[in-house]
Amino acid sequence: MKENSSSSDIRTVLIVGGGVAGLTAAAALGARGITVDVIDLKKGAEGSGLGIQNRGVDALDAVGALDDVVAAGAAHKKAPLRFYDSEGTLVFDPSPPPREDGKPSYIIVYRPLLAQILTARAKSAGVSVRIGLSISSLTQHEDRVEVDFTDGTSGSYDLVVGADGLRSSVRSIVFGDEVKPVSTGTISLRWVPRGIARIGEAGFYYGDDTEMVVIPMHDDMTYVSVQHPDDRKLNDHEARLLLRKKLSQFSVPLLTELHRNLAEDEHVLVRRYESLLVPSPWHRGRVVLIGDAAHATTAHLGSGGVMALEDAVVLAEELAAPGTVESRLDAFERRRFERCRTVVETSVQLSDMQKAGANATEMGAARGPAMEVLAQSY
Ligand SMILES: Cc1cc2nc3c(=O)[nH]c(=O)nc-3n(C[C@H](O)[C@H](O)[C@H](O)COP(=O)(O)OP(=O)(O)OC[C@H]3O[C@@H](n4cnc5c(N)ncnc54)[C@H](O)[C@@H]3O)c2cc1C
Incomplete structure (x- = not known):
């Protein structure tokens, strides 16, 4: 169902990258009546699991994908993230109590299944998804972005979203190569x-x-x-x-x-494991970065994908509010930057602690403050 709330300025959006961030943004923007094209170099996702916790669950719900992900994955009322020693003795249990709204606290899902579900959500919101395609150039004008695609075709959009992951081409074309994964x-x-x-x-x-x-x-x-x-x-x-x-x-x-x-x-x-935090701002004119293209890190908090889901939903919410493109993208970033920085920096800190031989109690305690932040709504 279309939500009748798109901002007057943004009617057409190109999303480069159909991973967690790109497909979720596509579903959220499409549901608001925006015409969205998603392009990706390849189909599907790597054959591994993705743990979705904290407010990632709400972001899935916001795009109508929660029930399908729960049905496809393994959902837990209480996150199964306890700490044990090598003999299996419980050392530390940081899992918060079950949520009062009845939603799961934690879902783990096979990534290719999540990609299928998000693709279906995006398509049912009218989004076009093209595979085997990337961009070769972006030219910004005051009121639009002209895009050349790698198959020789071109297009014109009100906004381009770089959701093309850690090695984002959008980032290097528009932001240059000073900021690189470390x-x-x-x-x-x-x-x-x-x-x-x-x-x-x-x-x-x-x-x-x-x-x-x-x-x-x-x-x-x-x-x-x-x-x-x-x-x-x-x-x-x-x-x-x-x-x-x-x-x-x-x-x-x-x-x-x-x-x-x-x-x-x-x-x-x-x-x-590489880390990246693009300094503010994550947008230049009518091009904005979301997900791993803007912030990426190790999996020590299991929250990079959660940040990608949240970015997508917050971007759609902010673009639906009145204001100029610049002011809406500023508002998006105000809601996202510190939260994503917490994930990037705490994860790297945990990785370093682990390298230095930290034990379960020390690791659990160091996760605590970040997990409290991430339990708050986005
Ligand atoms: C080992 C490991 C375990 C993790 N476990 C978890 C976890 O349990 N929970 C969690 O929340 N997070 C986890 N993460 C983090 C999570 O995987 C990422 O944060 C998340 O996948 C980011 O999503 P994204 O859509 O921004 O980027 P990606 O998933 O990287 O998607 C980017 C998409 O863009 C496409 N693309 C790339 N370049 C181009 C181009 N030039 N043109 C067109 N398309 C392009 C790619 O094909 C891809 O489909 C983990 C990360 C790692 C490394």
């Missing part, structure tokens, strides 16, 4: 095995030098994630060996079961 000197290893027996609790397990995140997902999938303090490239075999070595530190049955099941044909996703 390596944290660490990598993440992620694995989503199927058929692991449900013989333990979800949570953060602390071994000798390792924080292992294990969260059962929907169907028979389990999400496993760990940081390693070295960002050298690893091939598939090396990634499996490293994850196996880390799992071998634990005597908890759930983790020994994972260790036993990490066979040679299993795929472990390796990703360098």
